[in-house]
Amino acid sequence: MHLPSAMFCGAADTRGYIDSYFKVCSALNLGKPANFIDGNFSFEQFGGKKAYEKNSVRTIDESDIIVFVIRENFGEITWEVEFEHAVEQGKNFIILCLQKTYGKYKMSSPAELQESKMLSKIYYLENQNRLSRFSIVAFEENTLEKNLTEQISHLFRTALQSKETLNKRDAFINVHLHSANYRHYHENDLTEKNELICKSILFDPYEHKELRKRAMEFFVHRKTLSQEELINLCMDSEQGIARKTVSRIGQLADTEKIKLGDIFEEIVAAVVLDGEVGLIRRCLRSMSELDIMMAVRLFPNFFPADDVGTPKRIVRIIEAHFENLQQQIKEGKLSRVKLLDLLNLCSGKEATVGDWKDVAKALVAKLEE
Structure with a gap:
């Protein structure tokens, strides 16, 4: 059985925290804990001038949880190689910062942030990075073990919740969408829980289009798609989804709350610009079947x-x-x-x-x- 593994990343001044890191890994039954400070990492002997960087990347690839620890000093490889690679690979990571350093960062002026690479990096992590505002957990000299245990446990709980969500989705797909009766729903099937599952499938551009089309049938009965969601589906990058939405928009929309004219105004502008003939034909037919007066009002928008x-x-x-x-x-x-x-x-x-x-x-x- 493969046990989840962790990697410790930090500048040389974090050496004093390695024992606490080992204790946490042992208590949580993690696999062999990697770190560069005592030489416990995956390496390539003939890595050339950038051997350390290559070894860092390789070790991150083999680890499940990356622990970034900030004491005071800035580690070039830690933040310019290891952190960037961990983010690009979607690794689960934790950032821990000594309270003394974090407090200094909070009290720093813009000029002081510019002068310190480490403080500047903390500011970047919390405010300016291209993906998200990352959370930094502050710790005291004697609380690293406790804080790290809590954070890794939180990751495990989040992973289990994600698996639970996936299980619910798979169960719904097997019962409803893989069944020959996917167009039929009993009243007790039309729940908010199932609605969330269907939306996650319907709006997933990477999901198989046939499964997405079948998920759309749920909303023929539920009629809870918003005007914005309907417009987005009509303009979906998957041609089959866009065409089906336009054809069935009268069945999908709650016409007591949504004005079809407003939706079609946006749709017509988009399909004319795109020039997709199949979508234009469905749009013409759908409008005329739903409301001929609306259709006549919008028909001139198809010209030239x-x-x-x-x-x-x-x-x-x-x-x-x-x-x-x-x-x-x-x-x-x-x-x-x-x-x-x-x-x-x-x-x-x-x-x-x-x-x-x-x-x-x-x-x-x-x-x-």
Whole structure:
């Protein structure tokens, strides 16, 4: 059985803390504890001029927990090689700083921070690094063992919680998404817990697209996706997710809380810019099925159209809803002029096949009667 292992990183002045580090590793039943101060590390004899750096990187790669300890001095390899590599590799790490040094950092002026490499590094860790504001745990000379035990125990607990979350996700996938009945949910399945699981799957760009599509079905029943979430899905980098969302947005959205017109305004602007024909077609159909008045209002935003299919489909949609649209004009709910302008926009597109332009002309003639 492979036991989790730790690596101790720090400048030479942290040598006095090695015994406490060993005691913690032993008490927590960690594997062979690595550190460079007493030569206990993985090494390559023929590493060349940068042998120490290569050995540091190699030891970090072989360790599960990296313990960075600050006493007073700045360690070049510790902070310029080991720390940067640990972060890049996503290693679990802990930063411990002697309270005396941390207090000095807190009381330092900007000029004093500039003068001290170690204090400057602490400021960088807490405020300016490119990934996150890292937490630094202060310790007293006689509390390192206690603080380190608490922090490693916290990492273990976090790991177990993460595994628990993964177990819940896997159980849900096996019961609901891998089942032939993934479109059907009982009332007691529509829980907040399952909603969180489905969202984690649905919005994971690295998850398999078929699993993401199946997770989307949950929200046909739950209807708890926000306007922003729906728009993000309609613009998803995975083409199949974007197309399915646009096609089923009327079923996904809680129309009592969300205005579909606002969503489609953003979607239309995005799909026209992208020029993805399949998404444009689904957008035209979805809008017209949900609200023909909204559709007519937004159809001009598709012009100038890059493909002849867009004006052709708009004309066919207007033809299918023509009686309703004429009634809307009579009731003063739709501008006759704007509908004429839309049809003329469609007629202005060159056509090579079909009779849709004749249909457009016929509709214009009816409106002008």
